[in-house]
Amino acid sequence: MKQNYIVYTGSYAAAEEAGIHGYRLTRGEGGEPRLTEAFAAAGVSNPSYLAVSSDGRILYSVMEDMTYEGRTGGGVAAFRIHGDSLTLLNTRGTEGTLPCHLLPDEKRGFLYAANYMSGSVSMFRLNADGSIGELCDLKQHSGHGPNKERQEGPHVHYAGYSADEAGLWCVDLGIDRIKYYRIDEENGKLEPDEKRDIVFPGGTGPRHFVLNGEKRELMYVVSELSSEVFVIQCSGGENRILQRVSTLPEQAENSTCAAIHLSGDGRFLCASNRGHDSIAVFAVDAGTGLLTFIGRTGTRGKTPRDFCLCGDVILSANQDSDTITMFRFDEENGKIDDMDEEIRCGSPVCLIGAEER
Known part of the structure; x- marks a missing residue:
């Protein structure tokens, strides 16, 4: 970990409670990583997913609710970041229920939100x-x-x-499909193109994805219901499943996948298992982009809804044990070692690590 990081944490909390926390990840004496709380912010309900603008000045949050200002639907919020504090700029209703993910598009001047319960995109x-x-x-x-x-x-x-950033892939767990939309910047619309949709085997339940940093035509999709990672070629208008690998040992039961992330150099891919309460690590082949299983590490907490890689440190957000646990990540071989460090945090479900400027 060469840089210091600010780590933003989203959670489930009432509007009057501190649902967003900021932690500073630094080096202590002897060079050991240290996580300390920098601030806590209230003002919006159930800020369960966060995103930071590219310049580090704005924090965006979902409001994962069924109603917004008396109407059906959840909300989204924008905060100004002032060092160790946040100022709420405004909120908007999504007109879709339980928004669980959002993506700021600063280049074109848009914000996209995925509404889980209603199955819509705002x-x-x-x-x-x-x-x-x-x-x-x-x-x-x-x-x-x-x-x-x-x-x-x-x-x-x-x-x-x-891959070309001209469109959005919208992952729908309920219909086993990733739907493609072209972004119409001039008219502020999403234009569907079903020929580019990605169809998954029934019941697998795709949840999140990341693109290969070097071979951006390769997509890694974590399937919540089947606890797998799919490697998909999605270039030239043709989508093909190249590989599917389990994140669990054969005997594991009652577990679902949650988060998926690549290491900073793209050499390793990690996915979290809720129920089995572990993080699985795979090596990414430099030539083909295919995955080879390396190992799993227990998260020392229940329900790792999210985790983040900050150089040689992994932080795990353990929703049902109210903890964030810290691990050492070997950037050379992808192995995870327990550091026996944790902090208390109410129902953490999202972690965003940003290099401190």
């Missing part, structure tokens, strides 16, 4: 000061999957850029 304009403007588009998904308990309808869990 698109907002961004104002010059970073605050959130009007809702300019809302795309509703339809359909269902074979899992009657979890896939009774569409459940959009994530929105991320395509």
